[in-house]
Structure formats: C-alpha cells, structure tokens
Amino acid sequence: xxxxxxxxxxxxxxxxxxxxxxxxxxxxxxxxxxxxxxxxxxxxxxxxxxxxxxxxxxxxxxxxxxxxxxxxxxxxxxxxxxxxxxxxxxxxxxxxxxxxxxxxxxxxxxxxxxxxxxxxxxxxxxxxxxxxxxxxxxxxxxxxxxxxxxxxxxxxxxxxxxxxxxxxxxxxxxxxxxxxxxxxxxxxxxxxxxxxxxxxxxxxxxxxxxxxxxxxxxxxxxxxxxxxxxxxxxxxxxxxxxxxxxxxxxxxxxxxxxxxxxxxxxxxxxxxxxxxxxxxxxxxxxxxxxxxxxxxxxxxxxxxxxxxxxxxxxxxxxxxxxxxxxxxxxxxxxxxxxxxxxxxxxxxxxxxxxxxxxxxxxxxx
Amino acid sequence: xxxxxxxxxxxxxxxxxxxxxxxxxxxxxxxxxxxxxxxxxxxxxxxxxxxxxxxxxxxxxxxxxxxxxxxxxxxxxxxxxxxxxxxxxxxxxxxxxxxxxxxxxxxxxxxxxxxxxxxxxxxxxxxxxxxxxxxxxxxxxxxxxxxxxxxxxxxxxxxxxxxxxxxxxxxxxxxxxxxxxxxxxxxxxxxxxxxxxxxxxxxxxxxxxxxxxxxxxxxxxxxxxxxxxxxxxxxxxxxxxxxxxxxxxxxxxxxxxxxxxxxxxxxxxxxxxxxxxxxxxxxxxxxxxxxxxxxxxxxxxxxxxxxxxxxxxxxxxxxxxxxxxxxxxxxx
Numbered sequence: 001x002x003x004x005x006x007x008x009x010x011x012x013x014x015x016x017x018x019x020x021x022x023x024x025x026x027x028x029x030x031x032x033x034x035x036x037x038x039x040x041x042x043x044x045x046x047x048x049x050x051x052x053x054x055x056x057x058x059x060x061x062x063x064x065x066x067x068x069x070x071x072x073x074x075x076x077x078x079x080x081x082x083x084x085x086x087x088x089x090x091x092x093x094x095x096x097x098x099x100x101x102x103x104x105x106x107x108x109x110x111x112x113x114x115x116x117x118x119x120x121x122x123x124x125x126x127x128x129x130x131x132x133x134x135x136x137x138x139x140x141x142x143x144x145x146x147x148x149x150x151x152x153x154x155x156x157x158x159x160x161x162x163x164x165x166x167x168x169x170x171x172x173x174x175x176x177x178x179x180x181x182x183x184x185x186x187x188x189x190x191x192x193x194x195x196x197x198x199x200x201x202x203x204x205x206x207x208x209x210x211x212x213x214x215x216x217x218x219x220x221x222x223x224x225x226x227x228x229x230x231x232x233x234x235x236x237x238x239x240x241x242x243x244x245x246x247x248x249x250x251x252x253x254x255x256x257x258x259x260x261x262x263x264x265x266x267x268x269x270x271x272x273x274x275x276x277x278x279x280x281x282x283x284x285x286x287x288x289x290x291x292x293x294x295x296x297x298x299x300x301x302x303x304x305x306x307x308x309x310x311x312x313x314x315x316x317x318x319x320x321x322x323x324x325x326x327x328x329x330x331x332x333x334x335x336x337x338x339x340x341x342x343x344x345x346x347x348x349x350x351x352x353x354x355x356x357x358x359x360x361x362x363x364x365x
Numbered sequence: 366x367x368x369x370x371x372x373x374x375x376x377x378x379x380x381x382x383x384x385x386x387x388x389x390x391x392x393x394x395x396x397x398x399x400x401x402x403x404x405x406x407x408x409x410x411x412x413x414x415x416x417x418x419x420x421x422x423x424x425x426x427x428x429x430x431x432x433x434x435x436x437x438x439x440x441x442x443x444x445x446x447x448x449x450x451x452x453x454x455x456x457x458x459x460x461x462x463x464x465x466x467x468x469x470x471x472x473x474x475x476x477x478x479x480x481x482x483x484x485x486x487x488x489x490x491x492x493x494x495x496x497x498x499x500x501x502x503x504x505x506x507x508x509x510x511x512x513x514x515x516x517x518x519x520x521x522x523x524x525x526x527x528x529x530x531x532x533x534x535x536x537x538x539x540x541x542x543x544x545x546x547x548x549x550x551x552x553x554x555x556x557x558x559x560x561x562x563x564x565x566x567x568x569x570x571x572x573x574x575x576x577x578x579x580x581x582x583x584x585x586x587x588x589x590x591x592x593x594x595x596x597x598x599x600x601x602x603x604x605x606x607x608x609x610x611x612x613x614x615x616x617x618x619x620x621x622x623x624x625x626x627x628x629x630x631x632x633x634x635x636x637x638x639x640x641x642x643x644x645x646x647x648x649x650x651x652x653x654x655x656x657x658x659x660x661x662x663x664x665x666x667x668x669x670x671x672x673x674x675x676x677x678x679x680x681x682x683x684x685x686x687x688x689x690x691x692x693x694x695x696x697x
C-alpha cells in the first residue's frame with residue numbers, strides 16, 4: 001500500500017473502501033463508463049445531432065454513415081461523411097443507399113440543427129456536433145420513419161437508465177423496511193414475511209411482470225406509465241434485498257453495541273436506524289448496484305414485448321421493438337444497436353458491483 | 366425421512382394458495398370485469414347479446430358477488446373440476462387452450478436445465494482445477510457476457526446470424542409438415558432437431574451463473590485437509606477429484622434449481638415470443654394484449670405452480686443426495 005501506515009489506520013471506512021476499489025482496474029473502467037452514460041443521458045438534447053422526433057422520411061432505413069478521414073484527395077484532419085444517395089434497386093425495387101463521393105460534409109462542432117428545449121428551460125438549436133449545408137449525419141442509421149437512431153438511443157438512455165435507479169430506490173425502501181422488521185422482530189412476523197418472500201420468488205419474473213404491466217390502463221399518461229412500470233419491476237425486486245437485510249440484522253442485533261444501545265434506553269426504531277443500519281450500509285450499496293441491471297433488463301424486455309413503455313416515451317426496449325421480426329433484423333441489422341448499449345450498461349454495473357463487493361468486505365485480501 | 370418429505374409437501378399447500386391469490390388479484394386488476402369486455406367485443410362484431418344471456422353468464426361466474434366469493438368459485442372449479450375458466454377471446458375452456466403449450470414449455474425447461482448442468486458442471490470443475498489459467502479466464506469472460514445478455518437479446522442475435530449466415534430462420538419448433546400432425550416418433554425426432562436452438566439460448570444465462578457457483582464451491586473444497594490427506598495416501602488425481610470434492614460441491618448446485626427454474630421459465634417465455642415457438646410465451650403475450658385475463662392469469666399460475674413443484678423435487682433430491690441434511694434434522 002502506497003499510503004503511509006499512519007494515514008491508513010485513521011482513515012474512515014469509506015476512505016478504505018475507496019482505496020480498495022481504486023485497485024480494481026476493471027471496476028474503475030466500468031464506473032467511468034457508467035458515469036459517461038449517465039452524463040450523456042443528462043445532456044442528450046445537446047449531445048444528439050438530431051431531436052427525438054426529427055423525421056427525414058426520404059432517408060428511411062438509411063444504413064449507418066461512416067465517419068471518414070481519407071477521401072480521394074488524401075487525409076483530412078477533420079472527419080467527414082459522404083452524402084447519402086437513395087436509389088431503387090432495379091429488380092427488387094427496394095431502396096438502396098449509396099455514398100455520393102462527390103459531396104463531402106465535414107463534421108463540425110456547435111452546429112445549428114433542429115430546434116429543441118434544453119431541459120424544458122430555454123429553446124435553442126445548437127448541437128454539440130453535426131454537419132452543415134444540407135448534409136445528413138446518421139452514425140447508426142435511421143429507422144422506418146427516417147429518425148436518427150444514434151440520437152434516439154441517447155434520448156432513450158434517459159429513460160432506460162433512470163428507470164433502473166428509481167426502481168432500485170423503490171425496492172431499497174421496501175426491502176429495507178420489510179427486511180428490517182423481519183430481522184429485528186423475528187418470531188411469527190419473520191415467519192410470515194419469509195414465506196411471502198418465498199412465494200414471490202417462486203414466480204417466474206417475466207410472465208408476472210407481463211401480466212402486471214398489461215393491467216396498467218391504456219389511457220394513462222406517459223409519466224404514469226413510467227411510474228407504473230417501475231412499481232411493477234420493484235414488485236419482485238425488493239425480495240432479494242429484504243433477505244440480505246434480514247440476515248445482516250439477525251447477526252448484528254446480538255452484537256454488544258446493539259445491546260449497549262438498548263440498555264441505554266434507545267427505542268427499537270432508533271437501534272435499528274441509527275446503530276444497525278449504518279453498519280451494513282456498504283453491503284446494501286453493493287446489492288443495490290447489482291440490482292440495477294436486472295431492472296434495466298426488465299424494462300427492456302417489457303417494452304420490447306410492447307407491454308412496457310410505449311411511444312412517445314422512448315427507451316432502449318421501445319427502440320428494439322422495431323427489430324422484432326426476422327425481416328427487419330435481416331434487412332436493417334443496425335436496428336439492433338440498442339442491444340449493444342443494454343449489454344454495455346449491464347456489464348458495467350456488474351463489474352462495478354463486483355469491485356464494490358470486494359472493497360466493502362473488510363476481510364478480503 | 367418420510368416425515369420430512371411430508372412436511373415439505375404440506376408446506377407447498379400454503380405457497381400454492383398464496384400464488385393463486387396473487388394470480389386472482391392480477392386477473393381482477395384491469396378496470397371492468399372480463400364479461401363487460403367480452404360483451405363489448407361481441408357487439409363490435411355485430412352480434413347482439415340478449416339481456417338474460419348476460420345475466421346467466423354473470424351468475425355463472427358469480428360476478429355480482431363480493432371478491433372472496435368470486436375467488437372461491439374460481440378455486441372450486443379449478444380444484445374439483447380442473448376447470449380454469451373460459452377464454453373470452455376464443456370462447457373455449459382455458460385448460461384445452463394451454464394444455465399442449467404447457468407441455469412444450471415443460472419440455473423446453475427440463476431440456477434447458479439438463480443442458481445447463483451438462484455444460485456448467487464440467488466447465489466449473491475445469492475452471493476450479495486449473496484456476497487462473499487462460500481457459501479459466503476465457504470461461505469467466507464468456508460467463509460475464511452470458512450473464513449480461515438476456516435471452517431475448519440473444520435470440521435476436523441468433524436470429525440475425527441464422528438468417529444472414531445460414532439463410533434459415535431459427536423460429537418454430539416443428540417443420541411445416543409436422544405442424545398439425547399427431548404425435549409420432551417422426552414428429553418427436555423433428556422436435557428434437559429444432560429444440561436445441563431455444564434450449565441453448567435460454568440456457569446460456571443460467572449456465573454462466575452456475576459455472577461461477579460450481580467453481581467457487583469446488584475451490585473451497587479443494588483447499589480442505591482431506592484432499593491433501595487422500596493425495597498423500599496415493600489416491601489418483603482424477604479418482605480423488607470425482608469421488609470426493611466434486612460430489613460435495615455438486616450438492617449446492619442441486620439446491621439452486623429453486624432459483625434456476627423460475628429464471629428458465631421466465632427466459633423461455635420471452636425467447637418463445639421472439640422465436641415464435643408454440644409454447645405458453647406467445648399465447649400469454651397475446652392473451653395479455655387482448656386483456657383476456659382469465660387465460661393470462663391461468664397461464665401465469667400454471668407456470669408458477671410448475672416452478673414450485675420443480676423446487677420441491679429439487680429439495681427432495683437434495684435430501685436424498687446429501688446425508689448431512691437428514692442427520693441434522695433428526696438431531697433436532
């Protein structure tokens with residue numbers, strides 16, 4: 001350890017955890033990926049070259065445009081794209097896109113594009129990057145209505161990434177309260193709660209989620225549907241956390257410091273919240289991190305099936321709905337790109353969770 | 366031993382009752398009762414429904430009674446007559462609609478479970494014995510990818526590869542000529558030929574987790590004293606490995622059926638939707654889309670029942686496999 005021993009022995013628990021976490025290279029990289037994904041979700045209006053509903057029907061199902069540095073006249077420091085030209089295939093009459101090598105559109109920063117309201121506060125048309133002069137910049141291609149997939153994925157990340165957090169927050173609250181009660185009071189309360197958890201856990205999650213989300217009224221506003229789906233996801237999510245909390249409390253409440261607090265006249269709630277809870281907080285944070293990907297995948301699955309979020313709300317699952325049949329996937333494989341983002345996010349959360357778990361365990365070498 | 370088995374089986378009853386209650390609540394969740402939506406659907410098609418017919422139907426399903434009476438009627442029909450209610454979309458009994466699909470779901474789930482074990486246990490053993498080898502790292506990496514890729518995304522990718530590389534569609538469980546045919550050996554063989562794709566897709570998720578568990582368990586076992594003693598006494602490496610540590614390390618695997626099974630059924634549901642398999646998955650989705658709640662609720666319940674029964678079987682299996690559990694209980 002590079003830190004002097006003196007500093008080590010006086011460091012707080014959180015500081016120790018941070019030092020240990022930092023040594024887990026993969027987890028640090030994963031944490032950076034997660035941070036940048038959330039950053040992108042936060043500023044998606046500005047980062048995306050187009051808005052969510054910007055339609056370019058003439059360029060429907062356009063394949064991804066390649067960013068290039070080399071043209072026929074040699075190297076360009078500024079990356080550029082060639083113009084897209086749409087032709088009809090002479091036999092199948094299907095649209096085919098070819099690059100028009102005579103027209104180059106260099107990538108520029110802070111270009112004017114479709115108008116949007118930034119965070120609903122003020123209206124502007126400045127985008128971080130884009131092309132000027134009537135060119136198109138479809139980095140990941142377009143969908144059936146000619147909407148830019150890259151921009152839509154960025155906008156979708158706002159929904160997909162937050163639904164996991166809100167869902168986990170909700171399960172956190174439920175799991176902590178119910179698990180806490182179960183572990184602290186024990187006896188028949190514990191028995192009933194444990195049986196309930198067992199029953200809920202024996203449900204196969206996706207069929208149950210499907211049934212619950214199908215029961216959400218069709219006339220609900222987008223915000224209500226969003227909340228409804230998070231509640232549906234938390235319906236099963238809290239059980240795992242409640243079990244862990246219960247186990248921890250069962251072992252901790254027999255410790256001397258808990259007895260001491262009780263003898264000093266602290267109420268049961270105070271012992272639970274002020275003394276027991278902080279001592280296993282780090283474990284809870286680990287399980288929360290590991291619970292987020294399940295929520296994200298759950299939302300993606302439901303929206304993909306058409307039972308979760310519906311347009312105009314856009315999440316990764318909603319985007320994937322376009323890639324549901326073989327024809328779409330075979331002809332327009334770029335519609336599958338949201339999958340890459342889902343997997344990247346889930347992997348990153350898993351690695352961070354693993355790193356945190358190692359860091360939070362005081363007995364690990 | 367017998368008393369213990371009886372206790373486990375008795376414990377199942379309250380679990381099943383609780384599951385049926387939750388399912389009934391799901392059926393009741395959408396606004397309006399199923400009869401109103403059924404009548405609305407009939408009227409849309411231009412059929413007139415007589416007042417007394419409606420009244421008779423309402424009486425048959427005890428719709429005007431309080432909720433607990435409705436629940437009781439539903440349960441009574443289910444337990445005594447095997448009557449799961451009617452599908453309002455197709456006006457046929459739910460039981461006949463889901464019978465064969467449920468069978469195929471069970472077949473896929475069991476096949477997946479077996480495949481998951483067949484892949485995960487040897488790899489787990491290899492990874493533990495050759496810890497930190499290149500292959501161990503490779504399997505760990507694959508395992509992480511497998512854990513992060515939900516089955517329906519895998520099904521999509523599989524479909525794309527199947528179409529673009531091999532020019533075949535990966536969907537379906539039967540060749541067209543067997544679609545409506547009666548069961549025969551030829552049909553069974555045809556089923557087996559199609560089965561491996563969904564089984565592989567659904568199984569990958571669980572396999573990844575199981576490899577980790579098997580590896581961890583075996584590593585713990587290998588560090589124990591008795592392994593060293595046996596080696597010192599001259600027991601062959603392979604014989605020792607398979608005879609003692611593997612046997613002990615496998616026990617927790619059997620007990621994981623309890624959480625593996627819900628995950629498999631769950632994964633099979635959504636994979637079937639993507640691949641268009643004739644299992645409960647697509648039927649459930651369709652029923653939910655049409656708010657055919659009796660059909661949907663019954664399916665969710667049957668799937669959960671199967672999971673509970675599967676878990677019970679794994680519990681009993683564990684009792685039989687691991688003598689330590691029996692002795693612990695006897696000592697109480």
